[in-house]
Amino acid sequence: MTDTATDSLEALYKDFADLNMEGGWHRKFPALWPEPRRNFLPHVWHYADVKPILDRAGRLVDTTQAERRNLTMFNPVEGNIYSTVRTIVAAYQMIRPGEVARAHRHTPNALRLILEGEGTYTVVDGKQVEMRPGDVLLTPSWAWHSHANSGDVDCYWMDFLDVPLVHLLEPMFYEPHPQGLEPEVEVLETAPIAFAWKDTLAALDAEQERVGPGKPVSVELGPEKLDSIGLEMIRIPAGGSTEMLRTTANSIFAVVRGGGESEIDGETLPWAFGDTVAVPAWRPYRHRATEETVLLRVTDAPVFEKFGWLRTETL
Ligand SMILES: [Fe+2]
Numbered sequence: 001m002t003d004t005a006t007d008s009l010e011a012l013y014k015d016f017a018d019l020n021m022e023g024g025w026h027r028k029f030p031a032l033w034p035e036p037r038r039n040f041l042p043h044v045w046h047y048a049d050v051k052p053i054l055d056r057a058g059r060l061v062d063t064t065q066a067e068r069r070n071l072t073m074f075n076p077v078e079g080n081i082y083s084t085v086r087t088i089v090a091a092y093q094m095i096r097p098g099e100v101a102r103a104h105r106h107t108p109n110a111l112r113l114i115l116e117g118e119g120t121y122t123v124v125d126g127k128q129v130e131m132r133p134g135d136v137l138l139t140p141s142w143a144w145h146s147h148a149n150s151g152d153v154d155c156y157w158m159d160f161l162d163v164p165l166v167h168l169l170e171p172m173f174y175e176p177h178p179q180g181l182e183p184e185v186e187v188l189e190t191a192p193i194a195f196a197w198k199d200t201l202a203a204l205d206a207e208q209e210r211v212g213p214g215k216p217v218s219v220e221l222g223p224e225k226l227d228s229i230g231l232e233m234i235r236i237p238a239g240g241s242t243e244m245l246r247t248t249a250n251s252i253f254a255v256v257r258g259g260g261e262s263e264i265d266g267e268t269l270p271w272a273f274g275d276t277v278a279v280p281a282w283r284p285y286r287h288r289a290t291e292e293t294v295l296l297r298v299t300d301a302p303v304f305e306k307f308g309w310l311r312t313e314t315l
Pocket residue numbers: 104106110145
């Protein structure tokens with residue numbers, strides 16, 4: 001029993017702490033703040049730096065050591081060793097002729113953007129489609145997936161996964177296919193999970209027709225979608241620029257074609273084909289193209305939309 005005559009705030013705080021509790025008026029860190037903090041950092045990874053490293057890995061690391069020969073891009077914010085932005089991780093991957101990555105499935109959602117090479121295919125839930133430069137392919141949560149290179153050149157692509165979101169919420173499940181590869185495979189020319197580059201270009205051209213020449217245009221990839229990740233292809237004419245905006249959603253931009261720079265929260269970051277641009281939440285940003293450019297935007301906006309947390313402002 002506490003003696004009221006000798007009781008003190010220090011004694012009270014100690015008694016809280018012993019019960020794993022804290023007084024709301026006594027927090028060491030605030031629990032609420034007026035608007036999103038600047039946390040993760042704007043950053044660009046250059047494909048020209050990465051490709052020689054992937055090539056070295058291709059010589060030194062075979063598929064028995066690394067069935068998926070990938071390099072993840074971790075945001076340089078202090079304490080982070082994995083995520084590219086808060087909820088999404090991006091990676092570069094290379095597969096050599098004759099290599100096969102066996103089937104597995106996991107709760108994280110994934111997608112792939114092909115950069116270079118031909119003769120590779122992916123199998124998602126028994127459906128096989130070829131992957132060509134500029135194509136985007138979805139691997140929805142818990143879908144079996146494998147891939148292989150049956151061509152004669154190295155193939156390079158980018159992967160994006162919502163693994164950091166799954167780490168946060170913790171519903172992680174992963175399993176390799178018991179037979180190594182899916183036993184029954186249907187070979188298809190097109191599949192709902194595959195967005196071919198030629199179809200993307202046609203959709204961009206149709207949108208350009210609608211808005212008029214000389215303006216940036218964007219199209220959402222669909223109708224098939226991942227629950228947690230939204231995808232948009234943005235085309236910016238040479239010398240053009242997107243509007244300055246900020247949003248609560250996190251984005252990663254991949255340079256599918258062209259070159260230019262992004263202005264992100266006062267920093268100017270140049271980029272070229274194959275580069276990856278991290279634009280964390282609430283950082284004002286815009287892209288400028290020095291030549292005709294296509295960017296793939298990979299964003300967690302669908303998660304924010306579901307909770308009513310998506311706020312976007314044009315500045
Ligand atoms: Fe996977």
